[in-house]
Amino acid sequence: MTTDDTSPWLVVGLGNPGGEYAANRHNVGFMVADLLAERMGARFKAHKSRAQVVEGRIGPPGPGSRRVVVAKPMSFMNLSGGPTTALRDFYKVPVGHVVAVHDELDIDYGALRLKLGGGDNGHNGLKSITKSLGPDYFRARFGIGRPPGRMDVAAFVLKDFSSAERRELDYFVDRAADAVETLIVDGLERAQSTYNS
Numbered sequence: 001m002t003t004d005d006t007s008p009w010l011v012v013g014l015g016n017p018g019g020e021y022a023a024n025r026h027n028v029g030f031m032v033a034d035l036l037a038e039r040m041g042a043r044f045k046a047h048k049s050r051a052q053v054v055e056g057r058i059g060p061p062g063p064g065s066r067r068v069v070v071a072k073p074m075s076f077m078n079l080s081g082g083p084t085t086a087l088r089d090f091y092k093v094p095v096g097h098v099v100a101v102h103d104e105l106d107i108d109y110g111a112l113r114l115k116l117g118g119g120d121n122g123h124n125g126l127k128s129i130t131k132s133l134g135p136d137y138f139r140a141r142f143g144i145g146r147p148p149g150r151m152d153v154a155a156f157v158l159k160d161f162s163s164a165e166r167r168e169l170d171y172f173v174d175r176a177a178d179a180v181e182t183l184i185v186d187g188l189e190r191a192q193s194t195y196n197s
Contacts, residue, residue, distance in 0.1 A: 005066075006067075007092070007093060007094050007097055008066075008067040008068065008069055008091050008092070008093050008097065009058075009066055009067065009068045009069070009093065009097045009098075009099065009184050010068075010069050010071065010084070010087055010088055010091060010093040010097060010098045010099070011033065011036060011068060011069070011070045011071070011099045011101065011180055011184075012029070012033075012071050012072075012073065012080065012084050012087075012098065012099065012100050012101065012129070013029035013030045013031070013032050013033025013034075013036075013070070013071070013072050013101045014026075014029035014030070014073070014077060014080055014100060014101065014102040014103075014125040014126075015027035015028070015029050015030030015031075015072060015077065016076050016077050017072075017073075017074045017075075017076065021158070023160040023161065024157065024158050024159060024160055025103055025144045025156065025157050025158075025159060025160070025161055026077060026103055026157040026158055027103075028101075028102075028103045028142045028144065028173070028176075029072075029100070029101040029102045029103065029125075029142070030072050031169075031173045032101045032140070032142070032173055032176045032177050032180065033070050033071070033072050033101065034072075035173055035174065035177045036054075036058075036068075036070045036177050036180065036181075037054040037056075037070050039058075039177065039181075040054060040056035040057070040058070040068070040070070041056070042054040042055065042056050044072065046074075047071070047087070047090075048086075048090075049071075049082075049083045049086035049087045049090060050073065050074050050075050050082065050083045050086070051071045051072060051073045051074055051075075051083040051084075051086075051087060052071065052072045052074060053069055053070065053071045053072075053087065054069070054070045054071075055067075055068070055069050056068060056070075058181050058184050058185060059181070059184070059185040060185075064185065065185075066184050066185060068184060069087065069091050069093070071083070071084070071087050077124050077125045077128075078124035078125065078127070078128055079128055080100075080125040080128045080129055081128035081129045081130075081131050081132030081133070082128075082132065084098070084100075084128075084129050084132060084133065085132040085133060088133065095133055095134065095136050095137055096116075096136065096137070098133065098137035098138065099137070099138040099139070099140055099180060099183060099184070100125070100126060100129055100137060100138070100139050100140070101140040101142065101176065101180060102123060102125055102126060102139065102140070102141060102142065103123075103142055103144045103157060104121070104123070104141035104142060104143050104144065105121075105122075105144060105145070105146055105147075105153065105156075105157070106121060106143075106146075107141060107142075107143030107144075107145070108143050108145055109143055109144055109145040109165060109172075110142075110143055110168060110171075110172040110175075110197075111143035111197040112140065112141065112142060112143065112172075112175065112176055112179055112195050112196060112197055113139075113141040113143075113196050113197075114138065114139070114140055114141070114179055114183055114188060114191050114192050114195060114196060115138070115139050115141070115188075115192075116136065116137075116138050116139075116188055117135045117136050117137070118135060118139065119135070122153075126139070138183060138188070140176060140179060140180050140183070142172070142176050144157070175195065178195070179191055179194070179195035182194060182195065
């Protein structure tokens with residue numbers, strides 16, 4: 001898939017809006033988006049697409065840097081596709097420059113997998129985006145592991161990270177932000193070989 005290097009990128013961190021969800025496992029996409037915004041030295045502002053957005057550049061100064069919009073949909077997870085599509089249209093982002101950052105149950109806690117396309121694996125945020133955009137966008141999958149014992153999956157993802165998990169959370173979020181930057185600047189293959197654990 002060829003895309004014009006001058007086209008902007010759209011990084012969509014998936015989560016649920018509101019303070020009660022802020023530290024949930026399901027909101028790790030928001031955490032990565034917050035760190036990317038911090039690195040870009042910019043603050044989120046409300047956008048008419050029902051999302052918070054930050055615009056800036058990622059990568060080395062000069063021709064190697066990429067124009068990036070980082071977004072957090074404010075629509076709740078299962079409706080992420082609407083704001084994502086509105087932002088794609090507004091900023092004229094090719095689908096091949098869209099990156100969804102999300103929690104992933106089938107990967108061990110803290111492990112990362114970057115990929116292009118694929119199914120939604122029961123993830124309602126991805127389901128909504130795929131319904132709007134088709135499947136051919138990038139995914140940065142942040143492992144949260146499976147629920148213990150017979151705990152319901154929905155209850156597990158809407159729980160805060162455990163105190164043991166929180167000890168390493170900043171490191172893993174930092175690594176995920178690095179992986180997204182590498183994907184955008186150096187391409188999928190380089191990002192996968194460096195960060196897919």
